[in-house]
Amino acid sequence: MADLTTKERYKIERHSMPEQDALARSRNFEEVNLGYTFEIAMEEAERCIRCKNPVCVAGCPVAVKIPDFIKMIAEGKFEEAASILKEDNALPAVCGRVCPQEEQCEAVCVVGKKGRPVAIGYLERFAADWERNNVKIIEPKIPAKTGKKVAVVGGGPAGLSCAGDLIQLGHEVTVFEALHEIGGVLIYGIPEFRLPKEIVKAEVESLSKLGVNFVTNYVIGLTETIEELKARFDAIFIGVGAGLPYFLNIPGEQLNGVYSANEFLTRVNLMKAYDFPNNPTPMLDVVGKTVAVFGGGNTAMDAVRTSLRLGAERAIICYRRTEQEMPARVEEIHHAKEEGVEFKLLVAPLEFIGDEDGWLRKVKLQQMELGEPDSSGRRRPVPIDGAIETIDITAAIIAIGNGSNPIISQTTPELIVNKWGNIIVNEGNMKTNMMGVFAGGDIVTGGATVILAMGAGRTAAKAIDDFLKNPESW
């Protein structure tokens, strides 16, 4: 295509994401979004006005060179686009699917000031998918080895992005993962229909080809302590995630049928309970039943949409504020609604009610209204006197966030954590109080997003590299 003027670029309408029909997909686990064709991608890429000072890059937690990779797509150089992405992002096919672009790069996109922003996320996904599907042999650029060894604790987004940067800097990297598969929340948490596991495996495989060493079934703190790791590695990055689910602390939470979102999603995603009994991990039978999910974040959306796919007749989001306050990505809320998820807003659960054998049967919900703003500036939900409703449910899934996992802190007395168990770091370089030990991701911030954890992993990788070059600088 000939060079377009900025005016012409503005005239091109944003291309929507081709997706599976809502009714059909609400009963299968295949991916909802189908991805751009190369024609659509090239045309969408022409919408980028190639700003001299690209604010989108500043809006990205890992600072992907967005205009550069988009320009390559516009020119049909998809392989080059993918390699530009990979310079800054170890998991582009993942981020193109799960990042909240509307709050980051696309939120600040200049094109978006007048119309709709460039579909940066969809283009990222396109380039990464194109490379995976078309480039069979990727010659990894093997950098000169530094001889320094780094242990990365936790194979989730923070750890993988840290490992990806460190290996490209020439360090020897070993990732230790407690579960039997690498990927952390990408494997156990985010469902197949939003992030196919094949994609996570391919991204991990490409890190493996670069030379990252992966050790599964290895719980740092128990199989080997941080102190012991220090003896055989030059630096350590802790990115173990949050991973200790909060419950509501209301009566009836012990009933059979009450799950944390972590358990529910782990059974379905990691253990493939949807394919029971071929996969022997069981799941409560929700076919034709009602499932209520408590919470308004991405995890709640994942759980409620998974319930539909397991055959639930009604799948309900129960959230104590309004849709405006929901932390979930707009696309997830939109997809959930299209698929037939019911939204009960301004309700708070009071009690789970079971039968005499301990099986969940009902939930008692308190109607709320928005009152005065609280310390966060959001209007606080307050109960409406006497407005209580009881609905019949078979399963309840609690998706209200995670506390910090205690295994590292309990087995590493020297490590300083705050009162919630989150590791305290210097935000600029992710250094903990222990020399040579860095941390990042949910274990530092509390539950956040994949991309923020990846950003922390990158910041740490840079700081680890500095430290390894000059250990006296600590």
Place this chain on the structure above:
Amino acid sequence: MNKIIEARFIGPDVKLFRIEAPKIAEKRKAGQFVIIRVNDTGERLPLTIADSDTSAGTITIIVQGIGASTKMLNTLNAGDYIHDVVGPLGKASHIENFGTAVSIGGGVGTAIAFPTAKALKEAGNHVISIIGGRSKEFVILEEEMKQVADEVYPTTDDGSYGYHGFVTQKLEELLKSGRKIDFVLAIGPIPMMAAVAKTTQPYNIQTVVSLNPVMVDGTGMCGGCRAYVDNKPVFVCVDGPEFDAHKVDFKILMQRNKMYLPQEKESIEHFNHVCNYDKMYDAEAKKTNHEVTHG
């Protein structure tokens, strides 16, 4: 992949495995467990480490074939591999010199009680071991217990071996005889553990039980193993598995362990079906003299 060094039945459907796992063998303490997956689609099974040998780099687990996954595990033999073994998980038993300590194991629970009994002995306790079983063949590890305990009392419900009666009756007998007992550890079926707790309560004896709830990850991540102790929720995998028996809500534990009963039945039928199919296939292959590999 972890290699099985030794595998032998020690009771009806109860099999002992010695598995190569040097790092776990080196780190584990009494009371801790591992999670294993038999194959690449396998369920995550929590199993207490019964013993370890650091020089050989092995751990010992004892498995009762009840569900499809444990039955499948029990088809494995020395030389076979287990797909995943992770651990040691959970907190170690609290060990000190209490004075006289009674270790009670019911059925395969004796395998779980064994390492703690051994540790109690090493800490200087006078250890009394009560090994319960429905009948003689369910009384396991008697010889091993004799190596670590000062007194060993097998009991059977049907009187086919040792003391005729429940473990609690034997315990009650010891208490009534005026024996001073300072500590009781009870591991076995939930009704047995609840009964032991009830027996020791009036005597105000510190009593510990090891809980066996439904578990997935075993590292605190899922909360599926939550039990109620002192009316508060605990995650057995990271807060336990051992708890004060007088504070455990056994009713909730029992109720929660029934959560997947219908699925377990279906799973066993599926397992038997696949197993029979395999046998037929093997027989067929032998006839035609073709080599068979199983996926």
